[in-house]
Amino acid sequence: MSLPTREALLRALDTVIDPELRKPITELGMVDSVEVDRDGIVDLRVLLTIQGCPLRDTITSDAGNALGAVAGVREVRVELAVMTPEQRQKLKEQLRGPGGERGIPFSRPGNLTKVFAVTSGKGGVGKSSVTVNLACALAARGLRVGIVDADVHGFSVPGLMGITQSPTRVDEMILPPVAHGVKVISIGMFVQGNTPVAWRGPMLHRALEQFLSEVYFGDLDYLFLDLPPGTGDIAISVSQLLPDAQVLVVTTPQAAAADVAERSGTVSTQTGQRVAGVVENMSYFDAPGGERLEVFGSGGGETLSRRLSETLGYAVPLLGRLPLEIALREGGDGGLPVVVGAPSSPVAQELERIAGALAAQPRGLSGLSLGVSPRH
Known part of the structure; x- marks a missing residue:
């Protein structure tokens, strides 16, 4: 059998995706050398971004499997090294632009990422569960999705997503862990165990600002922010840092919950944001005998939708x-969102339908410069 060419080996490595940056290792400059000897033994040298890369074993395994599938390869030997500071700087400039430009990419003119701030009037209505399941449902459609767990005091997204890995830091740039195709960042990834975070307003604002500016999400189609309940510091910070973010309000059917949730929607009249819609959680329970029980009452979501539409002057759909x-x-407790673990269940099907409604909204081109000018 003839030996593979270097071009064939590189084509195989094009299929090896860095688990954190979600780009081919060949595109990221991580392939330092690849050679094959006369016996069909391939020696590959891969440059990791940092010495303690937590996914080094995954990269080694994926690269070995990709090269091992090339005709004529008998054995693959992978050597891991680390990028020099100059190589890391080049990588950062490749990802973020000249000089490794910092700032919040989602607030820049021309950015097409649709940002949804998921909020509620009170805690315990399932806001975080809705957030992670909508994100996972959209990622399963092949869309690029990220989550910022902005509920600093009550963070829960890492547990709901089954994430135990810490973010990787490349100098000042943070690479978020990926679960179920979704990039996630949370203050829970930086504290030990169940340590509480006792921060006041300015520190909360700074933490959110760092998540949005220092975490490399890449080009996303959708970014979800899981906000704390109510209309406090984080909600105000989001409106300042991401003025074009749309708001999704989560409530339960109970009238009292809808009353409180209305406040988290109408605060948009002060922040200038748009409310994209209402999601009613815990709407009913279908008993094994076929009886439908409305455990928490009924009509809260419809009432909230109607009130917000009247107050805001545009249609806010349920x-x-x-x-x-x-x-x-069970999915939340096990770190496996229901749309992933039990996709045929009625609740997963409804979440998929809601995600489909969000996906049907195209990324807007209004006001975006196309870099062309008419000829005279």
Whole structure:
């Protein structure tokens, strides 16, 4: 059997995706050398971004498998090294532009990422569960999705997503862990165990600003922010840092919950943001005998949708009503969102429908410069 060419080996390595940057290792300059000897033994030298790269074994395995599938390869030997400061700087400039430009990419003119701030009037309505499941449903459609767990005091997204890995830091740039195709960052990834975070307003604002400016998400189609309940510091910070973010309001059918949730929606009249819709959680429970029980009452989502539409002067739709199901709770406890772990369940199907409604909204081109000018 003839030996593979270097071009064939590089084509195989094009399929090896860095687990954090989500780009081919060949494109990221991580392939330092690849050679094959007369016996069909391939020696590959891969440059990691940092010495303690937590996914070094994954990269080694994926690269070995990709090269091992090339005709004529008998054995693959992978050597790992680390990028020099100059190589890391080049990588950062490749990812973020000249000089490794910092700032919040999602607030720059021309950015096409659709940002949704998921909020609620009170805690315990399932806001975080809705956030992670909508994100996972969109990622499963092949879209690029990220989550910022902005509920600094009550962070829960890492547990709901099954993330135990810490972010990787490349100098001042942070690479978020990826789970179920979604890039995630949370203050819970930087504290030990269940340590509480006792911060006041300015520190909360700075933490959110760092998540948005120092974490490399890449070019996203959708970014979800899981906000704390109510209309406090973080909600105000989001409106300042991401003025074009749209708001998704989560409530339960209970009238009292809808009353409180209305405040988290109408605060948009002060921040200038638009409310994209309402999601009603825990709407009903289908008993084994076929009886439908409205455990928390009924009509809260519809009432909230109507009130917000009247107050804001535009249609705020009720995007969906999620049934009360054990599968949703079990998925959250096990770190496997229900749309991934039990996609045929009624609650997963409704979440998929809501995600489809969000995906149907195209990334807007209004006001975007196309870099062309008419000829005279």
